[in-house]
Every structure is written in structure tokens, then in C-alpha cells.
Amino acid sequence: MSDKEAEFREFVNARMESLRGLAFLTCGDWQVAEDAVVGVLTKLYGRWSRVDNPDAYARTMVVRAAIDETRRPWWRREQSHGDAMPDSPTDDGTHAIDQRIHIRQALSRLPARQRAVLVLRFLEELSVQETAAALRCPEGTVKAYTSRGLEALRELLDERREGRRAIRNQ
Template sequence: MKGPDEEEFREFVTNARETLRGLAYLTCGSWAMADDAVGAALSKLYVRWNRIAAPYAYARRMVVLAAIDETRRPWRREQAAGDLLPEQPGPDRYGAVDDRLHVQAALARVPPGQRAVLVLRFYEQLSVEETAEVLGRSQGTVKSQTARGLAALRAALAADENRVTTAQGGDSR
């Protein structure tokens, strides 16, 4: 690729990289894996740049699929050092940050395919049809994965709430 196409691609990357990185992070739960997923997607996009009519839609699909793939790699089963630190008692003084972190931690426990559907539907605000197109799945599958993903997210959040209540000496019912 040379000249105007190269410049167009660079401008696209400059404008879309952080959004794609955030999408990948929400899909896989790790900034390092998100960077890998975005890099893989952008390298595929670069090769096909002249043939892609909707580069953001293509990049979004490639990022989500790469992020799911990153979570399935067996050598990626390590645990972040932050996960090994002892839990801090009680919520922090910044409730919104605490809530966001709880939701992100719960989202990380949702199976990758369901997590991808939830991220596309509720973070990217795509319709069922658009999500099905991005993931290459049927609309029925997207609907069932949305329902199952939301149920798994609710269960993870409830488990966290029960764990916090028990750790604080409250009623564990």
C-alpha cells in the first residue's frame, strides 16, 4: 500500500485504535491480550485495506474474534499479579469506580462467546442483527447468548455480593 491509501489507513488507526482496544479489553479482560487482539486485527485490515468497504465494522469483527481467540489460548492461562493481592475490606470512597470494577470482574467470568455478545450489544450498542453479522452467528443464537450471558453476569455479581457480605460478617443468606 502506498500514498493516499497508506495515509488513509494511518488516519483510521489513529482514530479507531483506542475504541477498538476498549472493545477488546471488555471482551477478553486483559489489556495485554486486548493489545494483541487489536494488533492482529489491524494487521489483517492493512492487507485488505483496498478491498474493505466498511473498515470499522471489519476491524470491530476482527478485534472481537481475536479477543475471544486470545482467551482460549492455553498459554494465556496465567493469573495477573493484581489477582493475587489480598482483598481490601469494604468499598472504596469512589463508588462508581468500585461498581465498574465489580462489573468488569464479573464480566470476565462470563464465557467468552456470551461476553462478546454482551459487549457488542450493550457497550457498542449494536442491534441483534448487527451483532449477529459481526460474530457470524444467527440472530437466534445472539438472542440466546444475550439471555445466557446476562444470567451468568447476574450470577457472578450476586456471588461477589454474597462474598463481600460474608467477608464483612453479615448474613450470608
């Protein structure tokens, strides 16, 4: 095995899970996320020796691939809701897990670009400039999507809290 192949395998072993998570949070479907990551890693392997920052390259390409998958006509027509997150945690009952589930559900209801911006900015901890470069859009667009996405996320989470309060008060 060459040094190039060994470096690539090490990179894949170190980053595979986080890239899958990033893709899932971007598109909301584990199968599509897996396809996006595998496709990106295949392309990256062919360009491995020419890519200066493989981590940034992979992250950018995974987000783009996940967004592109959700734009395909079959996605709207064939999307299954069987993978939907459960309304409550199945066996753990802790508040943190419950919160993560509700945040993921709310994120899945945002438009793909807003969701991608929020995931890159807050999960991957990229700057506005890095996020703009990853999504090939102006920094002003990243700022606007961040603002709108956070506002929409707050509204969705507030709706959820209000609904839970109403149920408890009945």
C-alpha cells in the same frame, strides 16, 4: 504518503483505544488485547482499499481474534492472574469506579462467547443482527447468549453484593 495511508492512519488514531478496550473486555487480558488489535490492524491495512466498512470489520475481527487467543492451549496453561483487577479502587473510592471494577471482574468470569455478545450488544451498541454477523452465528444464538450472559452477570454481581453485606454485618 498516499491518501490510502493517510486514511488508514487517521482510522487507527481514532479507533485504537476503543478497539483495545473492546478486545480487553472480550478476553480480560491487556497484553492479549493489544496483540489482537495489532494483528487485526495489520490485516486491515492490507485490505484497506477493499473493505467497505472498516469500523465494523475491525470491531468484528478484534472480537474474533481476542476469543481465538483465549482458546489457545498456552492461554489455559500460562494465564497469569497478576493482571487481575483489584478488589477495590486504589485511590478514587467513587461508587462508579467500584461498580465498573466489579462488572469487569464479573464479565471476566463469563465464557468468551457470552462475554463477546454482551460487549458487542451493550458496549458497542450493536443490534442483534450486527452482533450475529460479527460473530458469524445465528441471531437466535446471540439472543440466547445475551439472555444467559445477563443472567450469569446478575448472579455474579448479586453474589458480590451478598458477600459485602455479610462482611458489613459481622
